[in-house]
Amino acid sequence: MPSVSMTVNGKKASGTVEPRTLLVQFLRETLALTGTHVGCDTSQCGCCVVLVNGDSVKSCTMLAVQADGATVTTIEGLAKGDELHPMQAAFREHHGLQCGYCTPGMVMSALDLVKHNKKPSEQQIREWLEGNLCRCTGYHNIVKAIKAGAEAMAK
């Protein structure tokens, strides 16, 4: 079986995987990073979004072997100890979650948006969230949270 090694949340991580192992399985089952969720498992819902070399990727639609050598950031890699990342803090402040299942993917997608667009408008945020579904349909506060999170990150 192939072995893979990558940098996950700043730490070296490696393991032996079957070629068919998905990146999300490697993160959740081998590394026990269960903050990245599996919602639809068909690359639609975006609950499994992580950053691979800084780009948002649906980790249910990428093989672990394809991420060999990559730098991966998951939701667990954002806070500094007890201090939430500004985007996480904004989600808490603006109640950008109801059940919370889609939240890790929403936050990771939001960070990729801010990378491309430091001051996104409401319309741009809504368009960017094309690939992230919230079954509680709480989009309104998610959009507000991302706008505030982007502003906080610019400070």
Added chain:
Amino acid sequence: MYDFHYHKAKSVAEAASLVGKAADGKLVAGGMTLIPALKLRLSKPSDLVDLGGIAELKGIKKDGNAVVIGSMTRHIEVAESAEVKQAIPALAQLAAHIGDPAVRNRGTLGGSISNNDPAADYPAAVLALNATIVTNKRKIPADQFFKGMFETALEAGEIVTSVSFPIPDKAAYMKFPNPASRYAIVGVFVAKAKDGVRVAVTGAGPVVFRQKDMEAALAKTFSADAIKGVAQKSSGLNADIHASAEYRAHLVGVMAKRAIQAAG
């Protein structure tokens, strides 16, 4: 997903050799269609040969009166390329509206056209812009590349290395997207170049096609009014829960008019 052997090729030659040697080898580019298909067990390759590590397949450059895009260039890179935005803004605009951001961060031009999904966006641009598909074996004109539903002129072991897009005088792409997948229910790419006007339609039929009646009308006068009397026939068009063949035929006219207006 069924198990398979995985190989990360370092060069096009190595990828061709690996896929040739395999009992039932398959190339993977961005994997945005192939990985979901593997997960559904719709495909069972013995070997997967990953093109993701081949640097020579990536990049965008201007070459005379054409923009040449490497086959492993991702949609996000085409969407944000200053060169593409300046030379063929319609192409950058098209790439910016494929799927969602996570798909655009992985999906590639070569993967999209090699898969040739009947509702994919890129085939419309390749056909309307009269692009040339460059492979490890030959150069294929767009008119000869898209053969049928999920079927291209590519032979076994043939790998798309780049696509050369001649720069048009003006062009625009308009699509009526499926609200869930953002695949085109109907997408129309209109391009006006020195050698004429080309209108390519995706999503409507089993494979991307040229609307030659519209091309003839637009060659005389390039305006939305010029195609007023040109009707798209519904026979042979796709029909599914999203849209009937008649509705798709209607949308071809509407999207074409909008594209002509957007091209200016």
